[in-house]
Amino acid sequence: MDIVYNLVVPIVTSLLGGLIAGLFTFLGVKMTISHEKKAHETDLKIKQEEQHKKEIEKTFERNKRIIRTRPEMTISKAGGSIKKVEEVCLLPYIKPKLFDEKEIYFDYPEDIYNEEYWDKYEFILQNTGKREITSAFLQVPYKSSFNIYSKLVLMNWRSAYNKNYYRDVYALPSYIQPNEKIKVIVYFPKTVPQLKEEGLDLYFYDEDNNYWYQSLVNIKGRNEVEIIAPDAYFMHFQEDCNFWFIYNHLYYSMDVKKCFDKDISSLLEKRKRENWARTEKQEEFVRAVKCGEIALKYKLPLE
Numbered sequence: 001m002d003i004v005y006n007l008v009v010p011i012v013t014s015l016l017g018g019l020i021a022g023l024f025t026f027l028g029v030k031m032t033i034s035h036e037k038k039a040h041e042t043d044l045k046i047k048q049e050e051q052h053k054k055e056i057e058k059t060f061e062r063n064k065r066i067i068r069t070r071p072e073m074t075i076s077k078a079g080g081s082i083k084k085v086e087e088v089c090l091l092p093y094i095k096p097k098l099f100d101e102k103e104i105y106f107d108y109p110e111d112i113y114n115e116e117y118w119d120k121y122e123f124i125l126q127n128t129g130k131r132e133i134t135s136a137f138l139q140v141p142y143k144s145s146f147n148i149y150s151k152l153v154l155m156n157w158r159s160a161y162n163k164n165y166y167r168d169v170y171a172l173p174s175y176i177q178p179n180e181k182i183k184v185i186v187y188f189p190k191t192v193p194q195l196k197e198e199g200l201d202l203y204f205y206d207e208d209n210n211y212w213y214q215s216l217v218n219i220k221g222r223n224e225v226e227i228i229a230p231d232a233y234f235m236h237f238q239e240d241c242n243f244w245f246i247y248n249h250l251y252y253s254m255d256v257k258k259c260f261d262k263d264i265s266s267l268l269e270k271r272k273r274e275n276w277a278r279t280e281k282q283e284e285f286v287r288a289v290k291c292g293e294i295a296l297k298y299k300l301p302l303e
Contacts, residue, residue: 060292065302069130071206072225073217076126076181083180084173087151088138089118090188090195093166098260106147106166111189112154118187121196123218126181129225133176136204138184138217139236140168142276146195151187168272169237172204184218203228203236208297227296229285236276 091108099105111117127133140148147166173182188195199216206212211233213226288294 056292058292059295060290062298062302063289063292063294063296066208066210066296066298067225067227069302070210070212070225071127071129071131071133071176071178071204073125073133073136073176073202073204073214074128074223075218075220076124076128078124080181082124082183083176085183085185086170086172087185087187088170089149089151089154090146090186090198091149091154092189092192092195093145093147095265096166096260098257108157112157117189119190119193119196120185120187122183122185124181124183125202125217127176127178130178132178132207133174133204134207134209135174136172136176136202137237138170138172138200138202141199141201141215142272144198146198148200166268172202186218203233205230205233208299210296227286227289229282232279232282232285235279 089112091112094106094108096106138148140146147168148170149167150170176182186196199219202214202217204212209230211228211230213228213233214223216223285294289296
C-alpha cells in the first residue's frame with residue numbers, strides 16, 4: 001500500500017502540478033495576447049481618430065478658403081460696361097378673385113398698363129468675388145406683402161395665362177463673371193412709395209456648384225454671403241417656371257371653387273411658410289460646413 005501510495009501520489013502531484021503550471025502559462029499567454037490585442041485596437045482607434053481629426057481640420061481650412069473666394073454680389077457705382085439690364089415690377093399682394101369654377105385670377109387694375117402709374121429706381125450689382133455665378137435669382141423675402149414680376153410679363157397681364165399666378169422670384173442672367181455688372185430697374189406704383197424701401201433676397205450658385213444666399217441685396221451696405229444646402233436652394237427656386245398655378249399645380253384639384261371657399265389666401269400663406277422656412281436640415285448643413293464635416297466643392301487646386 002505504501003508502495004502504491006509512494007508511486008501514485010508523486011505521479012498525480014506531478015501531473016496536477018504540470019496541469020496547473022500549464023494552465024497558468026496558458027492563461028498568462030492568453031492575457032498577454034488579449035492585452036496586446038486591446039493595445040493594438042486602442043492604438044488603431046487613436047490613429048483613426050487622429051486621422052479623422054486631421055481630415056476634419058483639412059476640410060475646415062479648405063472650406064474657409066473656398067468661402068473667401070466665393071462669388072459675391074455687391075452694390076456698385078455706375079460706370080463701366082453692364083452685362084445686362086433687368087426690368088422688374090413690384091406690386092402689393094392682393095387677394096385672388098374667383099373667375100369661374102375653374103380659374104382664379106390675381107387681377108390687378110388696368111392702371112398697370114400706363115407708364116404714369118409707375119415710379120422707379122435702379123441699382124447695379126457687381127460680382128466682386130473670385131468665382132463665376134452660374135445661375136441666380138432675386139426673391140421676395142418671406143412675410144413681405146408684395147410680389148415681383150418681369151415688366152415684360154406684366155405688360156401682358158390681360159392674358160388669362162398670366163393672370164393665373166403670383167410670383168415670388170425673378171431669374172437673373174446666368175454666367176456672371178467676376179467683376180461683371182448687371183443693372184436692375186425696379187418699377188413700383190406711385191401710390192405705394194414704401195415699395196422703394198423693400199429689400200430683395202438673392203440666391204445663386206457658382207461654377208463649382210456651391211449654393212449661396214444674400215439677404216436684402218439691393219439695400220446699401222455689405223450683406224454677408226451665406227452657404228446653403230442644394231435642397232434649400234431649390235426649395236426657394238420653385239418648379240413650374242417659378243410660379244404657382246392655382247388651378248392644377250398648387251392644389252391638384254379640379255374643384256377650384258372648393259379651394260377658394262376655404263380662403264385661398266390663407267392656404268397660399270401656409271404653403272409659402274412651409275416652403276420658405278429655414279429647415280433643421282439646412283441648419284445642420286451650415287453647421288457641418290463650418291466645422292469641416294461637409295466639404296465644399298472646388299474644381300481647381302486651392303492656393
